[in-house]
Amino acid sequence: MQADDRADVERIRQELHDILQVLSEITSLPSNWSGTVHLVGDAGFKGQKPFNCDILLDAALVSDGLRWRTLLHEALHALSRGYVREDFENFRGWEEGPVEKLQRLLRPVVLTRLGITVDESMFRAADERHLYNRYLAVLEELQRATGIPERQFYVDLLSTPIKDRSMGIYVLSSQMPRKQRQAFLLIFSKANSVLKGDIRWSLQPIRSNGENGSSA
């Protein structure tokens, strides 16, 4: 490894450390990050959080302002409860959706806290063409139907083990008056079918050797 690469790895490691400190404070969730960062050449992804809890970043992004959205996204996976392969694969959208939504919701406050100035419009262009927007659309409908405030809804999801998230939302219906419950359950069942591990919507196939986890 070149000295420049080592300096880049150390800088990104520090950036992730700082992001996670702020995110942990905001969400009251502890981090599972191993503390290890790998910069990957010709990555084919922007960021990745394997199940060993290292964080991978496309080496081409190390000096690109867009890396902040990727680092935030991967850092949020590190706060997620129940982040294990089988549950992730069975409930992919229940993980990627809340993570990506919180990346967008918390980005301005985290970057401000870190004293980072990046043009939000650059991020928005990347947000608008993001593959996980399909998950976000159904989650946003579901959040509105529950009446739970936006940030709380997604932080609650992240705090719940991945495999229990779907049921955690479903049981909210038991508190609702009959008419509201019927409408809610329709929204829920559509959302759940989109959010449950439909591999066609993943960015790339899961390798059978199992080293790679979520991508951003």
Ligand SMILES: [Zn+2]
């Ligand atoms: Zn992800």
